[in-house]
Amino acid sequence: MSILVIADHENGSLKAATLNVVSAAKAIGGDVEVLVVGENCGSAAEAAAKVEGVSKVLVADNAAYGHQLAENLSLLVADLGKGYSHIVASAGTTGKDFLPRVAALLDVAQISDIVAVESADTFKRPIYAGNAIATVQSSDSIKVITVRTTAFDPVAAEGGSAAVETVDSAQDAGNSAFVSAEIAKSDRPELTSATIVVSGGRGMQNGENFKMLEGIADKLGAAMGASRAAVDAGFVPNDMQVGQTGKIVAPNLYIAVGISGAIQHLAGMSGSKVIVAINKDEEAPIFQVADYGLVADLFEAVPELDAAL
Amino acid sequence: MKVLVAVKRVIDYNVKVRVKPDNTGVDLTNVKMAMNPFCEIAVEEAVRLKEKGVVSEIVVVSIGPKVAQEQVRTSLALGADRGILIETDEEVQALDVAKLLKAVVEKEQPNLVILGKQSIDSDNNQTGQMLAALTGMPQGTFASEVAVDGDKVNVTREIDGGLVTVALNMPAVVTTDLRLNEPRYASLPNIMKAKKKPLEMTSPADLSVELKPSLTTLKVEEPATRQAGIKVADVAELIDKLKNEAKVI
Numbered sequence: 001m002s003i004l005v006i007a008d009h010e011n012g013s014l015k016a017a018t019l020n021v022v023s024a025a026k027a028i029g030g031d032v033e034v035l036v037v038g039e040n041c042g043s044a045a046e047a048a049a050k051v052e053g054v055s056k057v058l059v060a061d062n063a064a065y066g067h068q069l070a071e072n073l074s075l076l077v078a079d080l081g082k083g084y085s086h087i088v089a090s091a092g093t094t095g096k097d098f099l100p101r102v103a104a105l106l107d108v109a110q111i112s113d114i115v116a117v118e119s120a121d122t123f124k125r126p127i128y129a130g131n132a133i134a135t136v137q138s139s140d141s142i143k144v145i146t147v148r149t150t151a152f153d154p155v156a157a158e159g160g161s162a163a164v165e166t167v168d169s170a171q172d173a174g175n176s177a178f179v180s181a182e183i184a185k186s187d188r189p190e191l192t193s194a195t196i197v198v199s200g201g202r203g204m205q206n207g208e209n210f211k212m213l214e215g216i217a218d219k220l221g222a223a224m225g226a227s228r229a230a231v232d233a234g235f236v237p238n239d240m241q242v243g244q245t246g247k248i249v250a251p252n253l254y255i256a257v258g259i260s261g262a263i264q265h266l267a268g269m270s271g272s273k274v275i276v277a278i279n280k281d282e283e284a285p286i287f288q289v290a291d292y293g294l295v296a297d298l299f300e301a302v303p304e305l306d307a308a309l
Numbered sequence: 310m311k312v313l314v315a316v317k318r319v320i321d322y323n324v325k326v327r328v329k330p331d332n333t334g335v336d337l338t339n340v341k342m343a344m345n346p347f348c349e350i351a352v353e354e355a356v357r358l359k360e361k362g363v364v365s366e367i368v369v370v371s372i373g374p375k376v377a378q379e380q381v382r383t384s385l386a387l388g389a390d391r392g393i394l395i396e397t398d399e400e401v402q403a404l405d406v407a408k409l410l411k412a413v414v415e416k417e418q419p420n421l422v423i424l425g426k427q428s429i430d431s432d433n434n435q436t437g438q439m440l441a442a443l444t445g446m447p448q449g450t451f452a453s454e455v456a457v458d459g460d461k462v463n464v465t466r467e468i469d470g471g472l473v474t475v476a477l478n479m480p481a482v483v484t485t486d487l488r489l490n491e492p493r494y495a496s497l498p499n500i501m502k503a504k505k506k507p508l509e510m511t512s513p514a515d516l517s518v519e520l521k522p523s524l525t526t527l528k529v530e531e532p533a534t535r536q537a538g539i540k541v542a543d544v545a546e547l548i549d550k551l552k553n554e555a556k557v558i
């Protein structure tokens with residue numbers, strides 16, 4: 001058995017999610033090889049070679065892969081992937097975008113968003129916004145899988161010494177092009193891997209009021225999140241949405257402020273170790289999952305919390 | 310220009326999901342069913358493109374049991390022109406859905422295919438991408454903005470880092486995210502009119518697609534449930550608990 005892990009990387013650096021995906025691959029068992037595909041991604045490949053448990057790194061560095069266009073990535077990965085028993089990527093927006101194409105090109109199913117490995121062909125995955133967990137078995141010759149990174153402890157970023165091999169390939173489908181990007185810049189930790197997350201909901205009333213939460217986030221070294229309602233209302237950008245259709249987070253501490261706790265929101269954060277809810281409505285469903293609930297007006301409680309930290 | 314929209318019948322998103330005691334699945338008896346919310350957004354986008362004069366015909370297709378005609382009719386009431394139901398009582402997995410849709414694409418030759426990015430039952434987020442791969446079309450997934458420009462379509466996509474815009478040669482596949490639009494409700498006159506719109510019944514066999522599910526669900530369980538914790542009296546107690554009991558700050 002050999003497993004091909006597609007690395008998450010950005011601006012030449014390997015993203016932490018790759019360590020969780022390698023961890024899932026090790027749970028499947030067998031040789032773990034990592035593909036780094038992109039443009040100017042050599043240093044990410046170097047970093048991947050150092051990751052614990054990786055036996056080989058393949059690097060496909062070409063302008064055709066520069067913007068991670070699914071049309072081009074999928075051609076490459078379907079080609080290379082034929083030689084493996086499993087092809088695995090993180091369930092971030094890049095993996096979700098190109099990996100189903102790979103599965104279709106290989107005429108196999110994709111098993112999305114696994115949270116546990118039962119055996120080399122059997123996996124657990126949440127369905128119905130996490131209200132049920134399905135155990136699924138695949139009879140395909142190649143298993144194509146996306147991994148919910150929060151469900152797997154990362155392997156060590158150092159300690160390995162895999163060989164790096166260059167893949168000479170420029171697969172360009174020629175039917176799509178990158179136009180522009182608006183990438184949020186932040187000095188805070190990344191939402192999906194932060195140890196503390198402070199999230200605001202509709203109760204925040206406007207984007208300006210999110211500054212109150214920023215103060216707390218900065219003091220705690222936390223990432224900032226939001227409910228869908230807060231994003232839809234334009235208080236904060238879409239990359240902050242936590243939930244069934246946003247990001248999945250599982251920090252040590254999740255602080256939900258002015259969030260009611262709809263099932264679609266819980267789907268994204270109920271794996272957190274400790275949950276704090278601040279809400280003025282004592283009946284709010286968020287209190288059913290909160291370890292510590294504070295029934296209070298957030299406009300009084302948040303400044304107090306900020307002052308006390 | 311012609312648009313094909315795929316819609317799925319799923320459990321209504323407000324319904325509390327219950328796992329069957331024998332762990333074979335989720336209990337769907339007497340449960341309210343509806344169109345998948347992301348599919349509603351797909352239909353709405355097609356209708357808006359038609360209202361702008363960009364699109365001349367909207368064909369909507371669904372796959373499922375006979376009752377899924379309801380969701381096709383709803384789409385017709387929202388403004389689609391013609392419906393197709395690929396009737397089957399079998400469980401149809403994402404790759405087979407994509408193969409069935411490919412057969413429809415070959416027949417209908419749409420310039421654009423719009424689907425929801427995921428269905429709220431299986432949460433797979435695969436079908437649009439698979440259809441695009443099988444037909445060789447480019448894809449704009451998780452779309453928050455769609456703008457047709459000549460023989461290209463510009464799609465703004467919601468990604469983990471923010472937003473990215475891609476230009477796709479048509480024919481192309483678009484999958485919808487939540488912020489693409491806010492779907493309208495069907496008006497009573499339009500619901501009446503929809504009853505007269507054509508709805509073609511077909512089947513996987515008619516389309517020469519053999520269903521070959523490769524995934525078997527061995528069991529379905531309740532997730533580990535969290536216990537509600539305690540209420541703290543004030544901010545001071547909260548900080549004390551976080552520091553000394555939970556030890557997370």
Ligand SMILES: Cc1cc2nc3c(=O)[nH]c(=O)nc-3n(C[C@H](O)[C@H](O)[C@H](O)COP(=O)(O)OP(=O)(O)OC[C@H]3O[C@@H](n4cnc5c(N)ncnc54)[C@H](O)[C@@H]3O)c2cc1C
Binds near residue numbers: 278298322
């Ligand atoms: C298909 C689909 C997918 C979805 N995906 C997601 C998703 O990924 N993520 C997500 O979050 N949602 C998602 N939703 C939306 C979800 O159903 C809820 O609508 C949303 O989570 C509500 O956000 P909220 O809690 O901020 O707002 P509300 O439900 O309006 O809650 C606001 C809360 O703030 C409290 N509040 C107000 N003022 C104050 C104050 N001064 N002090 C203290 N508390 C106050 C109120 O008591 C209330 O509990 C999805 C919905 C659908 C249909």
